[in-house]
Amino acid sequence: MNAWPDGWSDNNRNQRQQQTPEPPLPPELSPRRAATGSGSVPRQQGYGSPAPAPAHGGGGYGGGYGNGGDGGSYGPPTTTGRPPRPGSRARRVKVTLLALVVVVLAWSIGTYIWADGKVRREVDLGTVIDRPETGKGTNYLIVGSDSREGLSGDQKKQLHTGSAAGKRTDSMMILHVGDNGNSLISLPRDSYVTIPSFKGSESGKTFKSPGQNKLNAAYSIDGPTLLVRTVEYNTGLHIDHYAEIGFAGFANIVDAVGGVDLDIPRNIDDKNSGLHIKKGPQTLNGDEALAFVRQRYQEAEGDLGRTKNQQKFLAALASQTATPGTVLNPFKLYPVMGAGLDTLVVDKDMSLWNLVSMFWAMKGVNGGDGLSMNMPTAGSINTSAGSSLKWDMPKVKQLISELKNDEKVTVTPDS
8 A cells, every 4th residue: 555645756756855864873883883792892993094985875974073974983083091290200219219218217216215215324524523624536434334224033043143232344345436446455353443522423422532442332322423524534535425324224135136247266154144155156045145254253354354344245246237238127126225324324415426436446446447456454453452454554555545536546555
């Protein structure tokens, strides 16, 4: 049945078809898709690429992007991501480095504040009277005391320290830090010297000279300030800083650093100090280290032999502590610093920088940058204080002159 209205001829029908535009096709049936087949995806047309010929002969829908014609793309080609902007990578690197610097700076400042708050600045060198003039370089008086502070009864037995009241000095050293090498000079505690008049550290009263005695008696009489006064009086060398550590602190530092490697020259079996070790390379723990620096009865030179052991060990301890493996490792650095600072007593003018300089200089001595020696002596003498050591004064004067003027030390105990 003819669907066209009555009176319309086939010619009218053809004209009508030509004049009436076709309705727009949905995207899925566009000529582009029809050309590729149902369900397939045509290749994306590039910008300005020629459009394929219309499938049905008409003008169709726009061809290339922004142009007429059939079926190119409907917009710019899609991308998987935005390309990085020029310089964006450099900016990220700068931001990362800046953040790292801020973290390191904050950690350093925090560590400094923490450590500075733990330093026990308890010795006032301002109370020392009649002091010699300051020389060149910096002089530290480093003291190892037999203080039992912080030790329990079991620890005293374990460390063989005994329970004597008061405090005495087990070791005394002058560390000179200068431009011509560092020098570590041990002062034997049995040195027979004059204890001069002094101002009491607690009473503030001035006391007359007690006369001659062993050097460690000065510490027993009035502590660090009288010891500094006595050293300065008998040497003429100005002491700039004072540092003292007791038994507990010494042992704790050694344990915190993981022990100290030392080559023991011979077997040691000493019941007084409790040290029983074999000859050869050893890693000494805190207990063994303390016994090693205290024992003297098996040393051929007695107290002089002990001071040599103390120098050797302290230099090795400083060398092993002042390493990147300790300084840059917070899990090792903080226990080591905490163990030392908890029991380290220094003068009121001692800064953390001075402490670092002191330990670094001791490391330098161990590495060959300087020398270590005993104060020159001229043999033993019998005194009212018992067997004592007499200083070789001509050599002592030459040594002190070289230290005061920061000259290279040429004096040796055997020269």
